[in-house]
Amino acid sequence: MQLELLNDQGQAASKFDAPETVFGREYNEDLVHQIVVAYRANARQGTRAQKDREQVKHSTKKPFKQKGTGRARAGMTSSPLWRGGGRTFPNSPEENFTHKINKKMYRAGMASIFSQLAREGRVAVVESIKVDSPKTKPLAAKFKAMNLDSVLVIAEEVDENLYLASRNLVNVLVVEPRYADPLSLVHYKKVLVTKGAVDQLKEMFA
Numbered sequence: 001m002q003l004e005l006l007n008d009q010g011q012a013a014s015k016f017d018a019p020e021t022v023f024g025r026e027y028n029e030d031l032v033h034q035i036v037v038a039y040r041a042n043a044r045q046g047t048r049a050q051k052d053r054e055q056v057k058h059s060t061k062k063p064f065k066q067k068g069t070g071r072a073r074a075g076m077t078s079s080p081l082w083r084g085g086g087r088t089f090p091n092s093p094e095e096n097f098t099h100k101i102n103k104k105m106y107r108a109g110m111a112s113i114f115s116q117l118a119r120e121g122r123v124a125v126v127e128s129i130k131v132d133s134p135k136t137k138p139l140a141a142k143f144k145a146m147n148l149d150s151v152l153v154i155a156e157e158v159d160e161n162l163y164l165a166s167r168n169l170v171n172v173l174v175v176e177p178r179y180a181d182p183l184s185l186v187h188y189k190k191v192l193v194t195k196g197a198v199d200q201l202k203e204m205f206a
Helices: 029-042 103-119 138-147 162-168 182-187 193-206
Strands: 002-006 012-017 123-125 151-154 172-175 191-193
Touching: 012 123, 029 182, 103 123, 103 182, 103 191, 123 193, 138 162, 138 193, 151 182, 162 172, 172 191
Parallel strands: 002 123, 123 191, 151 172, 151 191
Antiparallel strands: 002 012
């Protein structure tokens, strides 16, 4: 699979031979959907809590007599049928949202995403991404010169200068290959991969 090799101006200088095992697979929509859903589910935290009828602070007195009112019989106002009563199946902080994904499925799904992005022309290769100082302005100007407004950069090594320069850019994310996730790959319009990162991706997902 041949990908565009971009220069500092964002122009295609030449072609780069990328491994077919990562960038030349068939697109498996069901598998990609499964790993994206699993990634989002595994990022959830059980921080919400609701009360059942035992935990709700209500009087245990019978609200009205059993017969003669024409209303449905009721024992206490903490019933889930009543407004302000406890929940029948309340959410708890211990709730587990994790989805299990086998390593082989995850690798195949990530390679499927990279391959589809390559076919759509949303993946390009660069020599390297480096900045001399931890300043956001030079890096933003660099991406603007390359005509990139939404980009995921996968670099073989993210030093402190590059991390500090990119963290305030809203539509830019710079990560190492091991931190590349399916949601970010799908979200950003363009994916830039350094030459060194291509070899690491081959080791991880081939």
